[in-house]
Amino acid sequence: MKRKLQLVVIGNGMAGMNAVEQLMKLTDSCDITVIGQEPHPNYNRIMLSYVLDGSKTMDDIVINPRAWYDEAGITLHTGTTATRVDTTRRVVVMDNGHEVGYDRVIIATGSTPFILPVPGADKQGVIGFRSIEDCDRMMEAAKLYKKAAVIGGGLLGLEAAKGLVQLGMDVTVVHLPDFLMERQLDEKAARMLQTELERQGLKFALGKQTQELIGGERVEGLRFSDGTELEAEFVVMAVGIRPNVELARASELAVNRGIVVDDYIRTSAPDVYAVGECTEHRGVCYGLVAPLFEQGAVLAKGLAGVETKPYEGSVCSTKLKVSGVDVFSTGLFLETPECVCVTFHDAWKGTYKKIVLKDNVIAGAVLFGNIDDASKLERLVKQGAEMTEELYNELTGAGGCCGTKANAAADFADDDIVCGCNGVTKKMIVDAITEQGLTTLDEVKACTGASRSCGGCKPLVEQLLQHVLGDGFEAGGSKQGICGCTTMSRDEIVAAIREKGLRSTKEIMNVLDWKQEEGCSKCRPALNYYLGMIWPQTYQDEKESRFVNERMNANIQKDGTYTVVPRMYGGMTTPAELKKIADVSLKYNVPLVKMTGGQRIDIVGVKKEDLPSVWEELDMPSGYAYAKSLRTVKTCVGATYCRFGTQDSMGMGALLERKFERIDYPAKVKFAVNGCPRNCAESCTKDIGIVGNDGGWEIYIGGNGGIKARLADLLCKVKTDEELIEITAAVLQHYRETANYLERTSDWVERIGLEHIHKTTVEDAEGRKQLVARMDEALSSRSEEPWQQVISDKGLRDKMFGKVVFQQ
Amino acid sequence: MAINREAAWVAVGKQDDFMPRVGRVILINGVEVAVFRTTEAVYAIENRSPHPKGGPLSEGIVSGHYLYDPLHDWKIDLRDGCVQAPDTGQARTFAVRVEEDSVYIAVM
Known part of the structure; x- marks a missing residue:
């Protein structure tokens, strides 16, 4: 058997791993060892801004999880630093004293943020923006401090600044030139950008040279060369990057600013290559992602012995990853x-x-x-x-x-990169479309990963679909159905259900020509909701079309156990109820009892087969913590006890919860009722937020404290309790009838507009009456309390929750 | 002594004991098996997702002979346990026989 080529990759970042991935697609003749300094699998560094603004988590941006290395047969050393390549003995030397022999080495050590060499740069609270640890530090800082400065008005600086603003900090961007992103933009575009970012809450100090960071042990501010100062408790330096060349220097390779490579990505030593931000090619050090893929492609082909065109440098393109810009x-x-x-x-x-x-x-x-x-x-x-x-x-x-x-994409060469985030080439997409018969953007996304991350290449992928499929492809996403089973939109489906009188998910799928006969996990729950909303009195709910939590009436946890949250109207309970909860928790040996954010008690870790007994012994109604329904009404103490209270918030909260619970909504719904404008129950982050005052109530809608925080909008003020209940009913019913399944009120309000909701539910008295009548119809036909239903139906209890044991 | 490699059939209940398209867990010799009665047939699959994070399968949504993993939404073919693209993996499946309304599962 032929001995495999020993390939050692130094650096577990995007550049090194992309080269490895490209290589593995070409050949399996290499034994690969990867030495990474960071203690985690490699992740997509260009997505760090998304981690910072909370729209993605660390898990989302991991490119290759540890299992991938195992499957690919790659030996991965994390938390280990390679210190030197001994080119005479052909070994890589590591800081723990170990050595790895090689036939070929790829150096992909990347770069580090450049820290300005000014006095005070070593103070606490001064960081670069480069790694996941930096993101963590920024998020930590945002909790403790208010004023931040970002030095550097380039791409990275602006993304960092926007992230910090979103974390609630007061951020000033300090920039030496007179306008932003001077390495990518002309003055005109830069001014437009600045205006837009100012609108989004960023502040700017342009034409300012930082001379010193002032303060004690921790930074307190910046002093500029013109003598002026800026207060800052936290400073992010984003003034550029420095290629990591220590290892190359120690290995006596040719190094200028970066590790010098030729047009075939070779360094000055035989069989030693370098790729990515640590390199310098024809005098240029790149700090963007596209060149890294292009270099990786040439390198992989070279290693695999496939003929390749030389790398002649990259044209740099830039897109700013800041929302709304x-x-x-x-x-x-x-x-x-x-x-x-x-x-x-x-x-x-x-x-x-x-x-x-x-x-x-x-x-x-x-x-x-x-x-x-x-x-x-x-x-x-x-x-x-x-x-x-x-x-x-x-x-x-x-x-x-x-x-x-x-069609721009049609002109691409086969190995041109379409998706820069994931390194997907035109050929990979075209092959996937033709070989697997893909017809939609989502399918391409699922199969190739293209446009899975930042989404910037979506238009290109659509063009490729258009190019390959011709008229068979309907572009623009206008004909994107609610899932892969149909091309129909939510509105078209709802209209068809009404017009054609469709009465079950099966009937919808038959009549509307579903591609997958029994639908999928996306459309089935949606259709089940629409049917129940349209035919409240007659529709027979389909348990098998409900998500696990709604089917089991409990929230599944990652280990397959469940949580149980009993109903406590308005967040009020009694000593007797608390005693029952304690008794049941002890008897079933639950690992955790926890308070929820909505003023309820969560019994965590109940086994599936114990659920019915737990419910029975609690003898309390379901708190619907698992449902696309009214979850909780949070209340403050209000006029009953509080010295500031002007309204009976607890009474009104409990009343509203009883009135609007146990019917389906497009998504979960949370209320808060406050007795005075101090707003202790936090109306501003609820779907319906009610604030009492001396003369009546204010109704707020569309608040959300979740992944995309949104402050609720004031819909109207009312004088009486009756008006409050009536308008709440109208808004909820309007939401039930017009929102997409799973669309929270925060997105719904933004999509259809506060003004429109105001017209329909406040101004139009006649329309409001009809909405309330339809809500009453839905409420009058609501089903039995779900826990009771299971307790009293022995068959259902056994079939859904029972555990049958056979032992031979 | 010859080791009997023939599958042993275990009678796990009547067809009606299984709600259409709603999974049910049967513990056979310490292995959790999720049984699904679909519109086509009865299938048995080990109640453990092939997803790296694991978790149960019995509560998934069933469509034809496909199952959608309740925790990770992976699409799994109930006939052979194969995970559908773009994800990969395979869950262990068990042969099922329905005779005179009784459901039997093959265990080794």
Whole structure:
């Protein structure tokens, strides 16, 4: 048997692992060892901003979990630093004294943030923004401190600053040049960007040179060269990166700013390669992700002995990953005497487009506000395309309205990268489409990973689908169904249920031509909800179409046990109930009893087969903690006891909870009722938040304290309890009838508009009456208390919860 | 002594003991088996998700001969336990025989 090539990769980051992945696709002739300094599997560094703004977790951005290394047969050393490559003895030396022999080595040590060498830079509270640990530090700091400064108004600095603003800090971006992102944008685009970011709460100190970080042991502020100062309890340095070259130096490789590599990604020593941000190629050190994939591709082919074109450098394109800001730049972006620029600035729509031509070749572009043409321009710049009348018309929208829009993705070469986050090439996508018969963006996403992360390449993937499938593909997502089983939207389905009088999920799927006969885990619960909402009196709920929690009437935990939350109207309980909860918890030996955020008690870790007995012995109604339904009404003590209280919040809370519980809503619904504007029960983060005052009640809607926090909007003020109940009923019913399944009120309010809800439920008295009547119909036909139902139905109890044991 | 490698059939109940498209757990010789009566047939699969984080399968949503993992939404073929793309893996399955309304599961 042929001996396998021993490949050692130093660095477990994106660059090294991408090269390995590309290599493994080409050949299995290598034994691979990876030495990583960080104590965790590798993750997608460009997604760190999302971790910071809370939209993704660490788990979401892991590229290759540990199991992947095992499966691929890769030996992974984490928490270990390689110190030197001994090119004479052909071994890699590690800090723990061990050595690994190699036939080939890839150095992918990446880069570290550059810390300005100013006095005070070593104070506590000063960090770079580069790793998951930095994210953690920033999140910690946001809890303890208020004022932050970010030094550096480039890509990373702005993303860090926006993240800190979202964490609730008061953030000033300090930048030496007079405008932001000067390495990617011209002044015009930069000013537009600044205005937009100021609107989002960022502050700026431009043209300021930081001379010193002041304070005691911990940083307290910045002093600038003009003598002015800025208060800051937390400082993030994002002024650039420094390639990590210590190992290369110790190994006596050629090093300038980065490790010098040639057009085949080779260093100065034989069989030693270097890839990614630690390298310098033709005098350029890259700090972006696209070059890393391009270098990785050339390197992988070289190692696998596949013929490859040399790497001739990358055209750098930039997109800012800050929500609500669309900025893009590629190639040349500044006007110079030898350049001609085509520019459009629309101050009304807030868009800007500049295309830079050099000798009539498209050499670069800047887009702001509307970046639809980004991938096309990136492509044209890479190709060095010449500007033609036709291209001009296409790019500027001039020359007629409905010219054929060219398909940028179709012009890609097979191994051009479409998805920069996950390194997915055009060929991988096209192959997946043709070989696996994919027809939708979601399928491509699922099969190849393209557009799974930041989503920036979605238009390109759609173009590829269009390109491969021709007319068979309906673009734009307008024809995206509620799931892979249908192309129909929620509204079309609901209309069809009403018009055609469809009465079961099976009937819907038959009549509306579902692709998978019995649907999937996405559409079945949705259809079950819509049917119940439309036919409240007659629809027979389908247990088998409910998510596990709603089917079992308890919340499943990761180990398969459940939690039980009994109903306590308005968050009030009695000593007798507490005693029962304690007795049952002891008898069934539950590992944990916990208070919930909604003023309830959570009995955690109940075995499935014990659930019915636990419910029976508690003898309390279900708290619906598992349901897309009214979960909790949180109340303050209110006028009954509180010296500030102006209204009976506990009484009203319990009344509302009894009135609106136990029917299905599109998603979970939480209320709060407060006795005075001090708002101790936190109305602002509830779906329905009610605040009492001397003359009546205020009704707030659409608040949310979850993954995407949103403060509730004031819908109206009412004088009497009757009005309060009536308007609440109308809003809830309107929500039931118009929201998408799983859409929380916070998203619903934003989608259909507060004004519209106000018109329908407050201004239009007649419409309101009808909504209330339909709500009453739903309430009058609600089913039996679910726990009681199981307790009293022996068959159901055994079939759903019983455990049958056979022993031979 | 020859070791009997033939599967032993265990009678686990009547068809009606299994609600349509709602899983039920049967413990056979210490192994948790999730039994599903679909519109097509009765299937038995080990009650443990092939997902790295594990968890039960019995509470998943059933569509035809597919099961959607209740905790991770992986799509699993009840006939052979194979996880459908883009995810990969396989759950252990058991042969099932339905005779005169009685359900038998094969155990080794």
